[in-house]
Amino acid sequence: MEEHIISAEHLTKRYGDLLAVDDLSIGVRKGEIFGFLGPNGAGKTTTIRMLTTMTPPTSGTVSIAGHDSVREYREARGSIGVIQQHNSLDKDISVRENIVHHALMQNMKRSEIRKRVEELCGAMGLEDRMDSLVEDLSGGWKKRVSIVCSMMHRPPVLFMDEPTTGLDTQSRNALWALIKKLNGEGATIFLTTHYISEAEALCDRIGIINKGRMIALGTSDELRGRIGVVTVERQNADGTTDNAYFGGRAEAKAHMQGLPEDANVSIRRTSLEDVFLELTGRKL
Amino acid sequence: MLRLLDETMRVAYGDLCFMRRNAASVLVSSMVAPILYLVAFGYGMRSGSSEGGVDYIAFVVPGIIAISSMTAGFSSTSQKILIQRLFHSSFDELILCPVGISSIVFGKSVVGMVRGLLGSAIMLSLGLMLTDDIHLTPWLILCIMLSCFAFSMMGVMAGLLANNSQTLAMISNLVLLPMTFMCGTLFSTDSFPGPVSAAIGALPLTHSSEVLRSVALGWDFPWASLGVVAAYCAAFFLADYRLIKKGRY
Ligand SMILES: Nc1ncnc2c1ncn2[C@@H]1O[C@H](COP(=O)(O)OP(=O)(O)OP(=O)(O)O)[C@@H](O)[C@H]1O
Ligand SMILES: [Mg+2]
Numbered sequence: 001m002e003e004h005i006i007s008a009e010h011l012t013k014r015y016g017d018l019l020a021v022d023d024l025s026i027g028v029r030k031g032e033i034f035g036f037l038g039p040n041g042a043g044k045t046t047t048i049r050m051l052t053t054m055t056p057p058t059s060g061t062v063s064i065a066g067h068d069s070v071r072e073y074r075e076a077r078g079s080i081g082v083i084q085q086h087n088s089l090d091k092d093i094s095v096r097e098n099i100v101h102h103a104l105m106q107n108m109k110r111s112e113i114r115k116r117v118e119e120l121c122g123a124m125g126l127e128d129r130m131d132s133l134v135e136d137l138s139g140g141w142k143k144r145v146s147i148v149c150s151m152m153h154r155p156p157v158l159f160m161d162e163p164t165t166g167l168d169t170q171s172r173n174a175l176w177a178l179i180k181k182l183n184g185e186g187a188t189i190f191l192t193t194h195y196i197s198e199a200e201a202l203c204d205r206i207g208i209i210n211k212g213r214m215i216a217l218g219t220s221d222e223l224r225g226r227i228g229v230v231t232v233e234r235q236n237a238d239g240t241t242d243n244a245y246f247g248g249r250a251e252a253k254a255h256m257q258g259l260p261e262d263a264n265v266s267i268r269r270t271s272l273e274d275v276f277l278e279l280t281g282r283k284l
Numbered sequence: 285m286l287r288l289l290d291e292t293m294r295v296a297y298g299d300l301c302f303m304r305r306n307a308a309s310v311l312v313s314s315m316v317a318p319i320l321y322l323v324a325f326g327y328g329m330r331s332g333s334s335e336g337g338v339d340y341i342a343f344v345v346p347g348i349i350a351i352s353s354m355t356a357g358f359s360s361t362s363q364k365i366l367i368q369r370l371f372h373s374s375f376d377e378l379i380l381c382p383v384g385i386s387s388i389v390f391g392k393s394v395v396g397m398v399r400g401l402l403g404s405a406i407m408l409s410l411g412l413m414l415t416d417d418i419h420l421t422p423w424l425i426l427c428i429m430l431s432c433f434a435f436s437m438m439g440v441m442a443g444l445l446a447n448n449s450q451t452l453a454m455i456s457n458l459v460l461l462p463m464t465f466m467c468g469t470l471f472s473t474d475s476f477p478g479p480v481s482a483a484i485g486a487l488p489l490t491h492s493s494e495v496l497r498s499v500a501l502g503w504d505f506p507w508a509s510l511g512v513v514a515a516y517c518a519a520f521f522l523a524d525y526r527l528i529k530k531g532r533y
Contacts, residue, residue: 053379074382091372092367093302104297
């Protein structure tokens with residue numbers, strides 16, 4: 001069997017009548033960047049919270065780096081870093097105090113903390129804000145602080161719930177570079193995003209979740225293959241579009257032949273966005 | 285044991301930073317209530333009289349110490365946790381770290397311990413200046429710590445359970461305030477009717493006040509009450525531990 005550094009079996013989370021996550025199984029390989037896509041409310045955050053031991057699952061099991069998330073929560077927690085979707089810093093203390101607190105909680109030594117703070121805060125451009133109260137920072141700056149916190153102890157597995165949402169272009173590029181660098185050094189990364197281009201640019205494999213269920217999983221090319229790698233897009237007079245997907249150009253051309261002469265059609269490679277919309281439903 | 289202590293301090297670091305930033309207001313607010321009680325009860329109401337065979341000041345000071353340990357221990361922990369859980373979501377970060385659940389419970393009680401001890405120390409110093417009947421012994425300090433600990437553990441529980449600040453205010457008004465006045469802290473409860481006495485006998489403040497008074501005044505050692513306070517500590521601790529373990533926060 002293949003070794004998975006993050007592995008979840010039949011994860012289910014119920015909130016009253018609501019089935020937020022429904023029998024989800026995932027295996028993430030060591031050293032991979034795994035992207036998790038899904039519409040609002042699909043269950044991405046709930047899944048991350050269960051994978052990171054924060055929320056106990058209603059049923060199912062999680063293991064992180066070989067440690068069961070319930071029985072060996074301490075070991076499991078020691079091998080992960082998490083950037084939560086919503087800012088989770090203590091706003092009553094300074095940026096430095098937050099970062100140091102976080103590192104202390106990870107059992108780091110003072111001397112080690114000092115070095116690492118310099119290194120990471122340099123990378124995220126935080127040097128001038130170290131002594132500001134977190135309360136006084138803008139949203140993007142808070143995000144950068146969370147990013148630094150999550151990476152302080154060099155966790156072999158990083159979970160990032162929408163890490164780039166709310167960041168400006170510079171910080172987003174900086175974070176992408178940081179993610180690639182960490183991954184190059186061997187870290188496994190599990191991230192969620194609403195930016196499909198981000199998933200495509202960064203991730204080795206992508207899982208699509210809808211209504212608590214994993215509905216597709218694979219590389220972006222495999223996902224394209226799920227619906228057809230060639231798209232024929234037809235613009236209707238009322239502004240809507242109809243897409244048809246084909247396994248190859250020949251079939252697509254044949255389909256186009258059958259359309260009226262004056263139809264506004266184009267043929268292109270299927271995008272990951274097409275896959276996402278096709279699988280999760282185009283309408284809200 | 286050493287690991288538990290080390291982890292506890294790591295958990296408490298953030299809260300201690302907060303206290304250091306706000307040292308002045310922490311100090312002032314720790315002083316106000318005990319001094320008010322002392323002035324109002326010690327001088328205003330009962331000056332010159334005696335209670336339980338000693339000067340009233342000597343009687344009331346240990347009671348006020350018990351009250352301070354309760355209010356400071358309870359409110360500073362419960363409010364901090366409530367804010368960190370609901371408004372900052374930073375409580376999640378604690379849960380995410382590789383520390384034991386006991387360390388989280390103890391670590392979160394540190395603010396309550398510090399503030400409770402601060403208030404108690406202020407009151408005790410005043411007491412020592414005002415009367416010769418109060419004896420400062422290691423036992424007294426230990427008992428004060430135990431009392432602060434019990435109410436900090438209770439504060440942790442309230443902070444984990446409450447879902448808005450209204451709930452905390454309600455606990456303050458419905459639980460702490462009656463205890464403040466009814467638990468034999470400010471006057472002897474000997475004259476209360478039987479059923480009321482019995483109910484009061486079950487409350488933690490009754491026993492923490494009894495312990496502190498007996499130890500401070502050199503009366504017979506109140507083993508039974510000490511046992512009750514210790515049992516409350518254990519019960520609150522177990523409740524806190526379970527709440528965190530089950531993800532109920
Ligand atoms: N603590 C909770 N109590 C009750 N319901 C919850 C709770 N947390 C999440 N839910 C519900 O579970 C479902 C999944 O939510 P979740 O936050 O996992 O979605 P998401 O995929 O992260 O969405 P988004 O893209 O908006 O972040 C939603 O319907 C949400 O309302
Ligand atoms: Mg989410």
